Amino acid sequence: MTKLLVTGGSGIVGRFVVEELSKKGYDVTIASRTPPDKSLFLKPPDHIAMTLDPKTRFQAIVNGFDQLVHAGFSHEPGLYRGGEGDNPSGFWRHNFLATLLLFQAAAHCGVKRAVFLSSRAAYGKQRRGARLFEQTECRPDTHYGAIKHACERHLSQLASGTGLCVASLRVTGVYGATAAGGTHKWSTLFSDYLEGKPVEPRCGTEVHGRDVASAIRLMLEAKDKQVRAGVFNVSDLLIDRHDLLKLVQAQTGSANTLPKPADRRGYNIMDTTKIAALGWKPGGEPLLRAEVSRLIEQAD
Numbered sequence: 001m002t003k004l005l006v007t008g009g010s011g012i013v014g015r016f017v018v019e020e021l022s023k024k025g026y027d028v029t030i031a032s033r034t035p036p037d038k039s040l041f042l043k044p045p046d047h048i049a050m051t052l053d054p055k056t057r058f059q060a061i062v063n064g065f066d067q068l069v070h071a072g073f074s075h076e077p078g079l080y081r082g083g084e085g086d087n088p089s090g091f092w093r094h095n096f097l098a099t100l101l102l103f104q105a106a107a108h109c110g111v112k113r114a115v116f117l118s119s120r121a122a123y124g125k126q127r128r129g130a131r132l133f134e135q136t137e138c139r140p141d142t143h144y145g146a147i148k149h150a151c152e153r154h155l156s157q158l159a160s161g162t163g164l165c166v167a168s169l170r171v172t173g174v175y176g177a178t179a180a181g182g183t184h185k186w187s188t189l190f191s192d193y194l195e196g197k198p199v200e201p202r203c204g205t206e207v208h209g210r211d212v213a214s215a216i217r218l219m220l221e222a223k224d225k226q227v228r229a230g231v232f233n234v235s236d237l238l239i240d241r242h243d244l245l246k247l248v249q250a251q252t253g254s255a256n257t258l259p260k261p262a263d264r265r266g267y268n269i270m271d272t273t274k275i276a277a278l279g280w281k282p283g284g285e286p287l288l289r290a291e292v293s294r295l296i297e298q299a300d
Helices: 012-021 057-062 088-107 143-161 188-193 209-221 241-254 283-297
Strands: 003-007 027-032 048-050 068-069 113-119 165-171 171-174 203-208 230-234 237-240
Touching: 003 012, 012 027, 012 209, 027 209, 057 088, 057 203, 068 088, 068 209, 068 237, 088 113, 088 143, 113 143, 113 209, 143 165, 171 209, 188 241, 188 283, 203 209, 203 283, 209 230, 241 283
Parallel strands: 003 027, 003 068, 027 048, 068 113, 113 165, 165 230, 171 203
Antiparallel strands: 203 237
């Protein structure tokens, strides 16, 4: 059985990774500051205490594992962009330097395959309406995006010079709740609409957490030459709040006014041809409709 270490395994994305890969037969251990709430998982995984700090003895943590998924990130509560708060130097130290030391320790300890969870924020501001490909020049305009992009580049160099095969996934916004339920990213949006509060028009790209987990599994199981030092976009749908809340309206019978459709013409869509060529296929509209229905039922 493959021994897999997932940093940040109790986070928004990490929970999906732990649940889905555990179901697929991986022996999953979470590395995080504190043990996860047992209610987050159907079967609570093992836990190792770890802090994203350059002073952490990462070799002692990664030793004995076959694979690594780095989904951990140190930030101000609830914030990624802007997550540095009033301490940008500490933000870089904990998320850039500590990440490099973690992966160096993994390479030293004989870990063969690793996945770094990057972000679409690495692209930064782009030409209005331009499609985003992995080779598009990145222009990060936040500390968050700049750190993710810097980690990608340095991990690519590490993978080229060691036996550790690393892939970076640029993930867009992630929706959905784990099997254990709980709150989700649209909890406030749904409740505001159902309470009749005004909702501002907005759209954005999204991907279900289960599909992120399947993309990570693909990176862990593909041939080295297919993923080594590679960067892959992970995105599914451009979702307009108007259309999303229309699904909520149909599910609940609400007569409240929907927000106007947003202007989608200038939005930058992430191209996913590269990862699709390896067999990745997200759930699309059917999964979105099923998930909205499930989230509404859980809230009742």
